[in-house]
Amino acid sequence: MSADAELQSFLDLLAASGEMGALYLAHPWEDSPLGPPARWSRSLRNAVAMILRMPTPAIVFWGPEQRQLYNAGYALIMGPRHPRFLGSPYRECWPDTAPMLDPWMQDVFLRDRVFSVDHAHIPLTRHGFTEEAYFTFTFSALRDDDGRIGGLWQPVVEVTGGVLSQRRTDTLRELALHLGQLDTASLDLERALAPGARDVPFCVLLEQAPGERGLQLRAQAGLELSAQGLQALDGLPRLRAAALRALETRASVALEVLDAPLAHAPRRPWPEPNAQALALPLQEEDGTRGVVVLGVSPRLRLDQKYREFLEALARELSVQLAAQRQRRAQALLLQQLREAVRSRDEFLSIASHELNTPLTSLRLQTQLAHRALAQEDGSLDGARAVRWVEQAERSTTRLARLVGDMLDISRIATGKLALQLESFDLAELAHECVERLAPQAQAQETRLVLGPCTPVHGAWDRFRIEQVLANLVTNALRYGERSPVTVTVGAARGPGGPSALLSVRDEGPGIAPADQERIFQRFERAVADRNNTGLGLGLYICREIVERHGGSIEVQSAPGAGTTFVVRLPAASPPRGD
Structure with a gap:
């Protein structure tokens, strides 16, 4: 074929x-060192013809200035630089990537090598901002008509989509793996989101505060928010408003303008804010539990795929946080079951000991009486018989009290502790109880005193309130170390209406603050002492009885300052009975 042909x-x-060919024909090549296509060498025309026929991006860099001639596919990579930089020197068009690519290109020019790069990160400015982009390409030499290297060509495949897709898949997987290994309330989002820091430059996880409509900070990544809880959002008004709107609408909300601590996050992966x-x-x-605020990379457009990734990340967080809560609940349940088994074993041990003691005494008294009666020699005098009967009576009374406590525990557990309400004077009941317990106090060489008592009437269960008072007095006699025990009754008026106050005071060693809540639990005693018997159920039963009346019981004590229980x-009006 002739040159003209x-x-x-x-x-x-x-x-x-098409459009690309029209640009070549209309381009003012006369103003370029390349000159018009009619003066191009056969090698250059063949190279341009080759890339124009290619369906994938390709570019030719020709001459010492590496003038650019590219096809329609590469025009997309050029972005806003196209068509202005068609035929222009490479360094004028790509000053940001020249430091990276120029050494490779020179190596091809000087050594006639083929240079291949796979998944290279090459920042581009093609949509008005510096963009994160990845390419796979090859530089190959092009020889001129005289056989010398006149330029090079570069077939290009942009793999940005594949790189981002793989990275986001890895981020979701690492998030699931990291959160799936947590059994506690701790949450290290910094570590969990590390693989996806370029896609999620910061993250703020907010949860609804218990009993409140607001949001509190649970975890963060890429930031250094010093405050915690509800106060964490005080300096982030835009974030707070968007998060509350997302919570109310249950839909995503975009933040187009960020609060300064978010825009200039100290650990952001890019220099741009x-x-x-x-x-x-x-x-x-079971509903919306909170909001996650995810930063958007300043080097990526928030397109549909990017948004879908962020939504998937939020869903994964929801799933993993729910699973974490379930694991904590299961662990707590397991702990409670173990504690229940421990309490059962402890109760059985204590109960067997407490029941065996009066039974042994009762058996001994009956054996002695049986032997004396069997002798039939008149040696059984009345005084000895009375003493045996009294001892047997004390043993049966103690047995009845222990069995009664165990029955009350069963009634409380099954919700069958019923109240038989009647109207009576609490001061009168206190007087009767003190009189009844006076012999026990005298036997323990303790003075039991009825202090000031104001008549107070109410609708209560007389048997149960007497049970509470008797238990408190018995405890004071037992643990007060023979100090005086005083019972008082008074009246008070508060926001809830008139109240009756019943107090039992001893001057004993007192109860440490750390033990003052514990003693109201089952199987607990104020003092761990072998000489003080009992199942450790009395105060627990007292609190249940008082609270079922709509009342309260508290202890006021300090080591060495005695103890006062206030009921x-x-x-005013009868409480609702169970």
Whole structure:
């Protein structure tokens, strides 16, 4: 084919190459060192013809200035630089990537090598901002008509989509693996989101505060928010507003303008400030539990795939946080079951000991009486018989009290502790109880005193309130170390109406603050002492009885300062019985 025919064939190719061919034909090549296509070497025309026929991006760099000639596919990579930099030197068009690519290109020019790069991160400015982009390409030498290297060509495949897709898949997997290994309330989002820091430059996880409508900080990544809980959002008004809107609407909310601590996060992966974020509700089967605010990379467009990734990340957080809560609940249940088994074993041990003691005494008394009666020699005098009967009576009384406590525990556990309400004077009941317990106090060489008592009437269960008072007095006699025990009754008026106050005071060693809540639990005693018997159920039963009356019981004590138990009962109207 003649030179004229070759030139015409090339011009026909340009004419048939659509918009890109039209740009080549209309370009003022006369102003370029390359000159018009008619003066191009056969090698250059063949190279341009080759890339114009290619369906994938390709570019030719020709001459010492590496003038750019590219096809329609590469025009997309050029972005806003196209078509202005068609035929321009490479360094003028790509000053940001020249430091990276120029050494490779020079190596091909000087050594006639083929240089391949796979998944290279090459920042581009093609959409008005510096963009994170990845490419796989090859530089190969192009020889001119005289056989010398006149330029090089670069077939290019942009793999940004694949790189981002793989990275986001890895992020979701690592998040699930990390959170799936947590059995506690701790949550290290910094570590969990480390693989995806380029996609999620910061993260703020907010949960609803218990009993409140607001949000509190649970965890963060990429930030250094010093405050915790509800106060963490005080300096982030835009974030707070978007998060609350996402919580109310149960839909994503975009933040187009960020609060300064988010925009200039100290650990952001790019030098540019963060500019956008997305607030996403954390939805679970039982409702919305909180909101996660995810930063958007300043080097990526928030397109549909990016948004879908952030939504998937929020869903994964919801799933893993729900699973974490379930694991904690299961662990707590297991702990409670173990504690229940321990309490059962402890109760059985204590109960067997406590029941065996009066039974042994009762058996001994009956054996002695049986032997004396069997002798039939008149040696059984009345005084000895009375003493045996009294001892047997004390043993049976103690047995009855222990069995009664165990029955009350069963009634409380099954909700069958019924109240038989009647109207009576609490001061009168206190007087009767003190009189009844006076012999026990005298036997323990303790003075039991009825202090000031104001008549107070109310509708209560007389048997149960007497049970409470008797238990408190018995404990004071037992643990007060023979100090005086004083019982008083008074009246008070508060926001809830009139109340009756019943107090039992001893001057004993007192109860340490750390033990003052513990003693109201089952199987607990104020003092761990072998000489002090009992199942450790008395105060627990007292509190249950008082609270079922709509009242309260508290202890006021300190080591060495004695102990006062105060029972407060509603005195105005009858409480609802169970």
